[in-house]
Amino acid sequence: MAVNLFIPSESDIHPVAGVKIGITEAGIRKANRRDLTVFELAPGTSVAGVFTTNRFRAAPVQVCEAHLATHDGIRALVINTGNANAGTGQVGLEKAQQTCKEAARLLNILPQQVLPFSTGVILEPLPMDRLLGALPAAVNDLSDNNWFNAAHSIMTTDTQPKIVSRQIQLSGKTVTLTGISKGAGMIRPNMATMLGYLATDAGIAPELLRDMCRLAADRSFNRITVDGDTSTNDSFIIMATGQSGVTVESIADPNYNTLLDALVDASRELAQKIVRDAEGATKFMTIQVDDAGSSEEALKVAYAIAHSPLVKTAFFASDPNLGRILCAIGYAGITDLDVTKLRLWLGDVLVAVDGGRNPDYQEEDGQRVMQEAEIVVRVSLGRGQLSETVYTCDFSHEYVTINADYRS
Amino acid sequence: MAVNLFIPSESDIHPVAGVKIGITEAGIRKANRRDLTVFELAPGTSVAGVFTTNRFRAAPVQVCEAHLATHDGIRALVINTGNANAGTGQVGLEKAQQTCKEAARLLNILPQQVLPFSTGVILEPLPMDRLLGALPAAVNDLSDNNWFNAAHSIMTTDTQPKIVSRQIQLSGKTVTLTGISKGAGMIRPNMATMLGYLATDAGIAPELLRDMCRLAADRSFNRITVDGDTSTNDSFIIMATGQSGVTVESIADPNYNTLLDALVDASRELAQKIVRDAEGATKFMTIQVDDAGSSEEALKVAYAIAHSPLVKTAFFASDPNLGRILCAIGYAGITDLDVTKLRLWLGDVLVAVDGGRNPDYQEEDGQRVMQEAEIVVRVSLGRGQLSETVYTCDFSHEYVTINADYRS
Known part of the structure; x- marks a missing residue:
């Protein structure tokens, strides 16, 4: 039973222009539950991420880091639950790459424009047939208004979905921030947690977004612990689509502090929700x-x-x-x-x-x-x-x- | 339920010449249980100890360290359970000193020849009237053959007494090692554990005993953990009475290695018994x-x-x-x-x-x-x-x- 975990009603969640989400049931570990989520990001979106410091970094974490380093604009995320694809060696790495390749084919982008994420049991082989077989259904489901479903479909031992959504005014324009997170055990993030996704329709220069992402993680996900176990799959991603028409290019920008505060605040709320829903938590x-x-x-x-x-x-x-x-x-x-x-x-x-x-x-x-x-x-x-x-x-x-x- | 914790029968426990032990009920925390133990050591006994590194070192730990540093031969130990006399400030320190003073008066020795030990709840005042009122009964109970009772009377959340006793041959003479320990939670010793006492009738030069005590702790009590919580009261003491007629003066002594091995072995068994009886342990x-x-x-x-x-x-x-x-x-x-x-x-x-x-x-x-x-x-x-x-x-x-x- 979660401790004072606020779940907004679906109608209070603001979609983020430039972000579409699709969900489906792949049956990766259990039947009859949504366990596969795809994000499609509009061209021009800046994406930054921070990842676990665990030396057994999961295969998808390694692929994420490689793809974020290529400087081709990231255009999609693929997230499966039920299996962490961690402690799976070279074969696991190839599976994460294959996931990107198939998503890229379906979305008509490049494999290195896809970031893969997995969460669930460690040291077990990822069932690729089920994952790849379900990808087309997830892509077909892509829509602007799927955040609430996504918050559900990334859950593992979580009892509640974790979602924040808010709007701020910058330069007279409305800027939206909406995000989701998951995690309840194996939580002592040491870079980020497993998993957090925050999107905004503000534009943020890519280098600047990297710094802001790290600042936000250090004040939120890097300050929570459930059991001291830093996971192999911790990942926290911020996506800035720029579709609001407001763009922040440097820390000298008059909107920088307001936007950073909003990002930190939303990140902290997502992080605290993980503690509120921690395995067995009563306080x-x-x-x-x-x-x-x-x-x-x-x-x-x-x-x-x-x-x-x-x-x-x-x-x-x-x-x-x-x-x-x-x-x-x-x-x-x-x-x-x-x-x-x-x-x-x-x-x-x-x-x-x-x-x-x-x-x-x-x-x-x-x-x-x-x-x-x-x-x-x-x-x-x-x-x-x-x-x-x-x-x-x-x-x-x-x-x-x-x-x-x-x-x- | 302890995991394969061997309890020797009382008749298999060898007394250590030069060590007398007395036990009584002081009612420090609970009525009708033995909770006060006194050791009396023969003149000439070498004593060494290692203690917790917790910065909230309990009052008795601070007094032990001071008394061991005075170089007057240690002649007695006083051990109470039910209250740790830790986090009790200056008043707690005075109570530990008062305990030594009263034990010294009863045994006709000096206060700095007494080492005090407490184990139990932290941050609560030690009831001195009960402790001092019961000391004479513990002193009256002093006898050679009380090791088994002592193993019981130092227990807190322990479900089983922890005792080892063995004999080795050195230079054709029989040397005895007998010891007891307690502890089941708040166990991640970082110097020693809460509490271990090992006596031998071998003679060991005081400086050498200090080194051997540290070596034994590092290979035994400093290698166990139950919950990672290093206690405020961890103490491990080795007493060498010399009454067997065998004395080891330096590491060049032909008996040094055999005696060290026996001390390490007995210490390790005492330490492992704490893990076997750890709170809730099934493995x-x-x-x-x-x-x-x-x-x-x-x-x-x-x-x-x-x-x-x-x-x-x-x-x-x-x-x-x-x-x-x-x-x-x-x-x-x-x-x-x-x-x-x-x-x-x-x-x-x-x-x-x-x-x-x-x-x-x-x-x-x-x-x-x-x-x-x-x-x-x-x-x-x-x-x-x-x-x-x-x-x-x-x-x-x-x-x-x-x-x-x-x-x-």
């Missing part, structure tokens, strides 16, 4: 680390808390067992941490000061905060001025059930 | 990483596998979902890892080669190994000659139950 936790000497040490502390199974199970139990948070801060790897300068808040309750329990702390105050579905844990390290925020969830019986059952 | 996993370029990178890979919730839940389900292991290897942090040189075995089954699935791998072979209670995962990195081995367990519903319920 959405924001871990904010302030007064750090560096962003790196703030992130070390935030991730130590966010990954501790003991902290996560205590939140599941709504038990303010706060010593577990102090313990995680203590082993986060800041070897010269002076614990007497540290302060810890649970929501608005000051829990620890001077290396120990706040003398005024009352267990019932901690208990009150722990009952909430959304909880902010705030740590002040007393070492400097830098802050970082990470989003995560609790650790429940349902997580074990899902991950002990998934696949078998 | 004991040995993660062996071979052909690494450095010990450090071998450990990175071994711990990435050992800490992955997805790997651990797959083992719980006896599901050979081996892509999850490849994924963990891929994000372990070796940025120049060439996955095409990597091989992965599950037990005796070669699962992955050349960056992908072994073409000869049959799912039923993986399934067969996964049914076992003890499983070896072996990775060859193809980068060098170094190996490291880490011991861990699976991740079950019971882990969540225990940690969502513990304390509340």
